[in-house]
Amino acid sequence: MNNNSRGLPLTRSHIEQIFPKLTPEQIGRMQERGHLRRVKLGEVLVEQGASNVPFFIVVSGEIEILRPSGSATETLITVHGSGEFTGEVNMLSGRRALFRARVTKPGNVIELDRQHMMALLQSDAEIGDILMRAFILRRVELVTAGVGDVVLIGSVNSARTFHIKEFLMRNGHPYNYIDLERDPEVQNLLDNFHIVASDIPVLICQGKLVLQNPNNQQITDCLGFNEQINQTAVRDLIIIGAGPSGLAAAVYGASEGLDVLVLETSLPGGQAGSSSRIENYLGFPTGISGQELTARAYNQAQKFGAEIFITKGRRLACDGKPYIVENESGAQIPTRTVIIATGAEYRRPRLTNLQRFEGMGVYYGATFLESQSCKGEEVIVIGGGNSAGQAAIFLADSAKRVHMLIRSAGLAETMSRYLIRRIEDNPKIVSHTHTEIMTLEGGIHLESVQWQNSITKEIEKHKIKNVFVMAGATPNTAWLDGCIALDSKGFIKTGSDLLPENLTAIGWPLARQPYSFETSLPGIFAVGDVRSGSIKRVASAVGEGSVAISFIHQVLQE
Structure with missing residues (x-):
């Protein structure tokens, strides 16, 4: 042929x-x-x-x-x-x-x-x-x-279906999707595997193993993502988090001969991976989606020999050498050095029904997957930073109208000028300053919202079914459990930001001061959005990840 x-x-x-x-x-x-x-x-x-x-x-x-x-x-x-x-x-x-x-x-x-x-x-x-x-x-x-070894049977009325699709997509795994609501032939497939509609979503691996409403760990095991990972060998470096900073560290570390293991909870790419389009990243004058950029970095890290372990880092044992990173299954992986690149999450609004509508009208990313649910409809984007601006412009291509809800008086202090100009020039994007969402209402799916102007106190109700939350940042540091010094907002303190009392409290054992990006424990570094004082830009995150590797080499020689 x-x-x-x-x-x-x-x-x-x-x-x-x-x-x-x-x-x-x-x-x-x-x-x-x-x-x-x-x-x-x-x-x-x-x-x-x-x-x-x-x-x-x-x-x-x-x-x-x-x-x-x-x-x-x-x-x-x-x-x-x-x-x-x-x-x-x-x-x-x-x-x-x-x-x-x-x-x-x-x-x-x-x-x-x-x-x-x-x-x-x-x-x-x-x-x-x-x-x-x-x-x-x-x-x-x-x-x-949609050609692979997996079939996902789901429903547009299932939040878990959306999350499984997101997990497979962000991990770059091909799958065939069959929607219970739209495919008349799906019942034959359900009958063949003795599945009832209430079992949805269902994942069928290699036409054999049937998983009913699986969690991410079950999917990982089903697809064999981690089968080749040696969990007992002492690594030169464990990187926790596969966002831009973690992937940059993996590329530079592995290419320079270090034995590198990257731990990623579920969605490689971090916040950047959920960005619809990044246009101010050096070398991409026409822009690139966050998912495409981080997928390239993901493959690049593996090309040089870095291993990617899809698992959650549950605890960092920091009371001896080598350091121990414990994952969600209880495995304890030893390592000489650590880079923490767990990033930050968009802050969840304090709304009564928020969790109920996550994946069913409330989203924390704006990619092709999310945009499919709101063609020709009005949508809301919450936030005034670059991610919110990129999302608004991206969604305006398919949505009827995009409402940007901004807590402050405007965008000038929080968003790049090129994005502001595009938002101002796009008739489909409407900015609402001094405005916050008050309520979410609906049945299975979000159906309407109320928002309020904090100056006029005026409340408006709109039949809008899709809300994209891209405001604020909460660091992913709760799992550290006091092991290293944090600032008042929970971000990791590094380098010159560490005060003498921080080092004394932890018991800093060396004569030298911490290196740039090094935490209050020798050989443990923090890079990207999780680090106190970091600049929330993809380019700076990549720079921090790569620079940290030079200090890792010095620590390994000590």
């Missing part, structure tokens, strides 16, 4: 990058790290769900990539011919194979195990660029087409 008869509906402009043909010289360099083997017709080289998946370059013959569905059905994804290669993003992470690879024409292939493939990726710039681009673009095509 040639490239014009692929199984997936491919983006034509990218097809030569998605399925590049290697030159004989490139194939020769790759063979030096692997071995040539003969393959037979019908031979299964990779089975769906397999771990430790090898990497194949087709010298002659053909390999088809298939998605098994049940015991007898297969969906063709693509066919690799001479000069092409197998694999996608899971080759970087070492996670389970999404698909089956089977020989359709006998011939010769070069086989590399993952370790040698990763070494090739890092050492040969030309081949590394080809592989990385192809792996990432293949995953993009899979996500866009």
